[in-house]
Amino acid sequence: MPRLLVITSTTRPGRVGTAVADWVLGLAREHGGFEVELADLAEIGLPFLDEPDHPSEGAYIHAHTRAWSKTVEAADAFLILAAEYNRGITAPLKNALDSLYAEWAAKPVGFVSYGMSSAGLRAVEMITQVAVALGMTPLPDIVTLPLREVQDADGRLIPGERRERGVHALLEELRRYSEALGQLRKPAAA
């Protein structure tokens, strides 16, 4: 079974990212087409890139980079939970992406975005630019969570059925793309 890595983008205490992750993980497990793993950047606690060599060398000297490399390498597809900070990508996510290189390549990436005025879409645009540089294939359809509309008075997340269907469709596209891109990840014939 292909492996889906769901990646959070925020680390602050009390973040909405935790509720978004719970919601998406539930739907991904329901989908059934993947082995699902969560990469919670708050738990992983990756330091700012502290490797002497460019990540494309894969010559990591630190155990934390090696562990992150193993997690990302094992995945066949990524689903990024993209929060928007100051109209762009969050620092922990950018650092997590920059810390590796080949591990991301020839794999699809989907986005569930969230935020205030643009529901995280401006962050997705920036992440897409980085994802392409790393050889990922970003999927065009994005599930957006405009927080003013999808939270109740107590701050609970209520995304609704339409967005649930959107996540299911995104998961199915990730499955199809991961299968197709699997060809590119096979070692080239001699």
Ligand SMILES: Cc1cc2nc3c(=O)[nH]c(=O)nc-3n(C[C@H](O)[C@H](O)[C@H](O)COP(=O)(O)O)c2cc1C
């Ligand atoms: C540092 C910071 C910057 C933010 N900048 C934006 C922004 O530019 N646009 C926006 O729509 N929301 C912005 N927000 C609101 C966040 O999208 C919202 O708080 C979201 O819950 C952040 O994700 P988190 O709760 O997982 O940290 C910002 C929030 C923070 C903490």
